[in-house]
Amino acid sequence: MQDLITEKEIQLLNAYWRASNYLSVGQIYLRDNPLLREPLRIEHVKRMLLGHWGTTPGQNFIYVHLNRVIRKYALNMFYISGPGHGGPAMVSQTYLEGTYSEVYPDISQDEAGLKKLFKQFSFPGGIPSHVSPECPGSLHEGGELGYSLSHAFGAVFDNPDLIAACVVGDGEAETGPLATAWHSNKFLNPVTDGVVLPILHLNGYKIANPTVLARIPEKELLALFEGYGWKPYLISGEDPLTMHREMAALLDKVVEEIKAIKERAATDEHAARPCWPMIILRTPKGWTGPKFVDGLPVEGTFRAHQVPLSDPAAHPEHLQQLETWLKSYRPEELFDDQGRLLPELLALAPAGERRMGANPHTNGGLLLRDLRLPDFCEYGLSVKERGTAGPGDTLVAGRFVRDVIRLNLESRNFRVFGPDETLSNKLDAVFEVTERQWEAETIATDMLLAKEGRVLEMLSEHQCEGWLEGYLLTGRHGLFNCYEAFIHIIDSMFNQHAKWLKVTAELSWRRPLASLNILLASHVWRQDHNGFTHQDPGFIDHVVNKKASVVRVYLPPDANCLLSVMDHCLRSRHYVNVMIAGKHPSPQWLSIEEATLHCTKGIGIWEWASNDEGQEPDVVMACAGDVPTLETLAAVSILRAVLPELKIRVVNVVDLMKLQAEHEHPHGLSNADFDALFTKDKPVIFAFHAYPWLIHRLTYKRTNHDNIHVRGYKEEGTITTPFDMTVLNEMDRFSLVQDVIDRLPQLGDRAAYLKQQMKDKLIEHRRYIRENGIDMPEIREWQWKGK
Incomplete structure (x- = not known):
């Protein structure tokens, strides 16, 4: 003493x-x-x-x-x-x-x-x-x-x-x-x-x-x-x-x-x-x-x-x-x-x-030191044919995160945080190199618990977010994974951290921090088994309220794009990066090389899905998010098969902030570049992951805003099939096809039969799922037939 x-x-x-x-x-x-x-x-x-x-x-x-x-x-x-x-x-x-x-x-x-x-x-x-x-x-x-x-x-x-x-x-x-x-x-x-x-x-x-x-x-x-x-x-x-x-x-x-x-x-x-x-x-x-x-x-x-x-x-x-x-x-x-x-x-x-x-x-x-990161391209999926089924985007990304942990074990400056959802969100691979840190009692039937581990989980979003913020504020790196619907629990914590980043960026004596990286999985379109309580994509709306210099939102359409986005986010400084990705098996669209290029641009025309090269399109089919991308491409395949003369341009958005004007967000497109993608006067049918009005909010000053028609989540949900979630919110392929027809009166009688077929398909769909409890084979087995 x-x-x-x-x-x-x-x-x-x-x-x-x-x-x-x-x-x-x-x-x-x-x-x-x-x-x-x-x-x-x-x-x-x-x-x-x-x-x-x-x-x-x-x-x-x-x-x-x-x-x-x-x-x-x-x-x-x-x-x-x-x-x-x-x-x-x-x-x-x-x-x-x-x-x-x-x-x-x-x-x-x-x-x-x-x-x-x-x-x-x-x-x-x-x-x-x-x-x-x-x-x-x-x-x-x-x-x-x-x-x-x-x-x-x-x-x-x-x-x-x-x-x-x-x-x-x-x-x-x-x-x-x-x-x-x-x-x-x-x-x-x-x-x-x-x-x-x-x-x-x-x-x-x-x-x-x-x-x-x-x-x-x-x-x-x-x-x-x-x-x-x-x-x-x-x-x-x-x-x-x-x-x-x-x-x-x-x-x-x-x-x-x-x-x-x-x-x-x-x-x-x-x-x-x-x-x-x-x-x-x-x-x-x-x-x-x-x-x-x-x-x-x-x-x-x-x-x-x-x-x-x-x-x-x-x-x-x-x-x-x-x-x-x-x-x-x-x-x-x-x-x-x-x-x-x-x-x-x-x-x-x-x-x-x-x-x-x-x-x-x-x-x-x-005190911040760069992470040692593996080459994300080595984890990419081979995509020999567009739409090849992948094992789940977050499952693929989990292998990358596993090796981020492995490469930084000695420096001890990277952790994964989550409210008991790391396995549920299919980041399984991380447990090949670490366990969950846990100091309380353990019993024989416990799994993946250890006194020292790189994963911290407690069934409290507040706690996990607070731990991660403290970890970042003291010069380290991390990843927070969470169900999309329940990330709202930390809305006010995100507010304060975003404000902290904004103010400290203006203080010369403060040094930049590693970004707050939030991975949202188990998202709105694939919460059919949990129902309405688990279906809410509104965190994006909350995020974009913050200072443009601080926030970033990414909607990778497949696993290779998620790898590219995650690598970028883990390297970044002084942002809040929100990544939204699916965990269930889903189609893969881009090779790792194509994904890298597409994600670097953040937005772009998918030439292989379009048929308007060298001329003006009749309609622009835009999409942001994995399920919206799937439904958009399925709608495009129907339109191109029945109306081959129709000129369609497909635009995919990974970096949501590209939609804002360049003077409103550092990632924003100039008016000229926006018009080059979306045209100045053609109908734009936009399938969006979240609430439709956010797209209107981001684009309301654009030349062609009045022709942008957004389909997204309309607060309709229940325990149902995956495809029925899109039907309930009128973002399904059959509704998108009808939307195109309605916006192109010049199609006249040529499209009348197609529109009737789409209505019939929706009736058939409802009858089928109520009798069988799963989606129709043509939905479950659908494949892209283009290039």
């Missing part, structure tokens, strides 16, 4: 904490007179007061004490601020330790720098009120709750010497993702992974209500976390000096326990799953702030959540209270004449990269 902390050290810690709180209050309120060198006047105060005080003093307290153990034990540690808008704390801390001024030299370590630091907070042209990308040391956006603990675990996977100190707010702890994330300890390998130290900060209130975990009996609270598999330590109080003593002693004990766990695991391969320590810290909300305002209690109540003194301009007594509050921290004892933190206090912060604001893991691009 290390030596006990001295009273002098306690006094210094308390002084550093006072400086932290002073800077935090200053950020919320002041735009001038940063050290109160003159009496506080209303013109020194911001006119619009924004920010959140309630969680801030507790977070400052935690950060100060983590600094102490980092120095004492030479720890490699960083800080995650889970409570919502706790920005003042982390900005204050990184400023005091010097990191902030290194990143932003104009925010200097003097009175002028303090003035800028204060003014910029929640101010036009400044920084947000939550922990944001602009703050060094941050890798977790504070604007949305629930994901801090998942990010922390993702960060420490494959980082055996790293400790993520994760502060969990008691309001945040009420969210579903956070409640699930406590189970991450069942997946952490104590030898090959790092450590997460959760610090549950109970200050009693959310915005306007008490928090659940702050209002249950202590016995129940401790039992809850013991049931989660943690070893909880509770520390509670409000007297600063007493709390400093107790927190210092407790952190020493916790660090010693963590060291002992790591040492035991390294020497005993049969050691039981560790019971990692965690801290439950109970302090008043708005600790050290005003106790009463306008006769109402503030400290220790929900009223401390945001800005306790909300309108000094209208209430002169608020201005006096604010000055008294600021002076209670005695800034004259903390800063010298130039406004610099006193040397004896500055010495309490760690040095160099041991400062939590300067830890390179929080700017993961600094």
Whole structure:
């Protein structure tokens, strides 16, 4: 056990904490007179007061004490601020330790720098009120709750010497993702992974209500976390000096326990799953702030959540209270004449990269190394005849992913994440070289579980996404596979990550990260056996709302195209790449060489399926997605057999963003190139994987938009046959043929019989599936008869 902390050290810690709180209050309120060198006047105060005080003093307290153990034990540690808008704390801390001024030299370590630091907070042209990308040391956006603990675990996977100190707010702890994330300890390998130290900060209130975990009996609270598999330590109080003593002693004990766990695991391969320590810290909300305002209690109540003194301009007594509050921290004892933190206090912060604001893991691009990738062409399917049946596109891609894992086993910088769907999504081959990482109990009938594995699965999309984001944010690579319908569960997490990428791309000191790669399988058109609940392709609509510089959407029509797309996505940086592919046996259209060329372009005419070369087409048949491509080509084969004089152009889209204009998306086609593909005035029948209106949204400014007629998912589904899914949504081959006929009145009577035949086929189809439970032989056995 290390030596006990001295009273002098306690006094210094308390002084550093006072400086932290002073800077935090200053950020919320002041735009001038940063050290109160003159009496506080209303013109020194911001006119619009924004920010959140309630969680801030507790977070400052935690950060100060983590600094102490980092120095004492030479720890490699960083800080995650889970409570919502706790920005003042982390900005204050990184400023005091010097990191902030290194990143932003104009925010200097003097009175002028303090003035800028204060003014910029929640101010036009400044920084947000939550922990944001602009703050060094941050890798977790504070604007949305629930994901801090998942990010922390993702960060420490494959980082055996790293400790993520994760502060969990008691309001945040009420969210579903956070409640699930406590189970991450069942997946952490104590030898090959790092450590997460959760610090549950109970200050009693959310915005306007008490928090659940702050209002249950202590016995129940401790039992809850013991049931989660943690070893909880509770520390509670409000007297600063007493709390400093107790927190210092407790952190020493916790660090010693963590060291002992790591040492035991390294020497005993049969050691039981560790019971990692965690801290439950109970302090008043708005600790050290005003106790009463306008006769109402503030400290220790929900009223401390945001800005306790909300309108000094209208209430002169608020201005006096604010000055008294600021002076209670005695800034004259903390800063010298130039406004610099006193040397004896500055010495309490760690040095160099041991400062939590300067830890390179929080700017993961600094640590990012390229993946070793095999040649994807070696995994391509031979396509001797167009439409040859393949074993399943994701099954083929799984062999490629298997060898990505194999080639990067030594560097330990690539993992596959998924909600218990890696096998279901036919990525079976990955388990030839790895297993699922799992630290909980195993029994004889279990399969593919090991204490160390490159696949992480838990039946929680939130958890898997959060783990992967933490893994990427700390400079590694990964792939998230999921059923298409249920990826919506992480909509808001995707939002925050996309925003993070957008903002960090604009910060010169932030380095690009590996892309967030999402593979969606078990998609809408092949969820006939699970029914309506599993049929939803709307995630694409959500994705394209984000900044064009960040998002990419790919719809490869076959396995060889999926290989090309996946290789591209794994090589890319600082994007969210969404790939949608089928897992069931399906036709293969392009050789690997053709697929590479087609995917590089992202969109193109399939000459072998068209018959308009050298002349204008009568109709353009466009498609995006594997099933839409199949139905389009089947419709083309019918039309060309019955109406051979009809000139048809087939356009396949792999990169959905090609449809946008070049000034709206980096991948977008120029108007001239778009018109060259889709013509300026011919009917375009577009079979699309998802909701039809997205195509209209992407193309509404194009010359020929009024002639684009989209068939896609119309929210019709049930347990039925694969082909009937397309019939229910009128994207089947027979409906597409009728659509062409309806758009070409010049065909006249020549097409009347064909249209009648198509209607008859649909009637025959319905009767057949209801009697036999499978699709008609001509559907199941259909093959492309062209070139």
